[in-house]
Amino acid sequence: MSQAPKEDGLTLDGLTKVLGGRVIIDNLNLVVKKGEMVSLLGPSGCGKTTTLRMIAGFLIPDKGDIYLDGKDVTTLGPEKRPSAMVFQNYALWPHMTVFNNVAYPLKVRKLAKPEIERRVHEALSLVNLMHHKDSRPGQISGGEQQRVALARALVQEPDILLLDEPLSNLDAKLRVKVREDIRDLQRRLGITTVIVTHDQDEALSISDRIAVMNSGRIEQFSTPQELYDRPETEYVANFIGSLNHIQGGYSQGQIVPGSEVVGIRPEDVIFSTTQELGSYPTTVELVVPRGHFCEVYLKRADVELRAFISSNVPAAGSIGFARISKALIYKDGKLVRVA
Ligand SMILES: Nc1ncnc2c1ncn2[C@@H]1O[C@H](COP(=O)(O)OP(=O)(O)O)[C@@H](O)[C@H]1O
Ligand SMILES: [Mg+2]
Structure with missing residues (x-):
């Protein structure tokens, strides 16, 4: 086992995960700087969600370590880490109002009511959804549901935000708008973010750096410009552009x-x-x-x-x-x- 990193941010050190008898994540290394927006980009099945679930604490790696701001969180449960995840299908509660969906993680943590109210209002304002606080998910559009899911993550004031294909359920035009909104919010809050996508345009347009994945490994981790100008493998060259x-x-x-x-x-x-x-x-x-x-x-x-x-x-x-x-x-x- 290696020494704990001193830098702030996220460090994945030699992560390995076997699922269903197959090596799904294979000695994966990645360092995300504090405040940086990094994409995990790769085709369906390459292990992006599995990696994100390990960062969030929903899956424990078989080998390797995960550090957040220099602290080893490898075996901590999701509620014990300073991370929040937005799932691919949003996973909103249909019977709860928008307000209660966003308040949910704070209620689980048993925060005081006025504190919950203050933070939920703040999060809903960030994503411009205050006017829908009493609506139910079924009464708002897909893009608005996506923003509720984002607010529910932000309300937890996480040190790291994890987004699993957050735009995949939106139509093409809305996708471009929402990805710009997410990028803008991420910059304003300066929140360390890992976003999973299989869409190269999306990754190129919003990331500080992109980790291109291939069969449970990272092929190249560079800025969008470097990836485009100097793809280190034929695989990356084919995937980008x-x-x-x-x-x-x-x-x-x-x-x-x-x-x-x-x-x-x-x-x-x-x-x-x-x-x-x-x-x-x-x-x-x-x-x-x-x-x-x-x-x-x-x-x-x-x-x-x-x-x-x-x-x-x-x-x-x-x-x-x-x-x-x-x-x-x-x-x-x-x-x-x-x-
Ligand atoms: N619980 C599981 N049991 C067995 N295989 C799994 C399990 N979860 C994921 N896999 C397999 O791991 C591979 C990577 O999955 P995933 O991380 O979801 O890929 P991606 O998000 O890049 O599309 C896939 O081949 C998938 O079938
Ligand atoms: Mg996935």
Whole structure:
């Protein structure tokens, strides 16, 4: 066992969890700084919820330790840790008013009535729901229910806020608004937050740092920009953004024969109707409008490249020139160089 960390924030040290005879979390390490917003990002089944449940105290790890603000909380129950969790399905009580749903965790702790009242009002004001305090969950919208669940977590004045896919039940437009509200609230309160998501846009837009998970492990833990610019594995490169994969090698801006994988972001394929230094002739195979840009399929010999083009979009069947401005070169799934 290692030494307890002195820093404030959250430390996961070598967490391992076996469920149903399978290793679900495999020696996972993560350090979240105080006040930071970190996403656990990965496909369904990679172990995000299991990790969050261990941080919250609903599951005890088989191996490894969890520290909150330097204190070992590995085996403490959820009510004994300074954390609060918002569950994926909100888990509100349908028969209770909004006020009583939010008051519930404080009643369990047997706080005095005036104190409960004061804190519930404060939490409901934070999420702009005071006008619904006497409504029941069935009488308010999905987005409002989500905010009740958030208020019920915040009312506990936790040192760390844990959110499990808090936006997954909302429609696309509301999701963008609520994620901005959550980010704003998190910044204002300066509360250390771990948010679970399988949605890369969501993770990229609200996180200080993102932990990309793969089969119970963290593949890369970086800022959104670093993850996008320098994905350390092919797995991460595929998960964040879009990528052309070409078996071969890369030399002086050209795809050449080789045994590596050349990864090229579609926005790093530059198309022009005139020949430039380093560009090569190419045929425009297909143009798919994507709103503010077009996805353009280019082909030369047997190499096909997808490009994102937003102005002077060529027509399908036309001929032009393509240049590659940046390539990520992978060998055995690991980044070996950026060219
Ligand atoms: N109680 C359990 N018993 C057996 N397997 C479980 C249990 N809980 C989760 N799992 C398995 O662990 C894996 C990770 O689950 P989970 O953490 O919920 O993934 P995620 O939240 O990333 O979608 C899944 O394959 C799931 O089926
Ligand atoms: Mg989950």
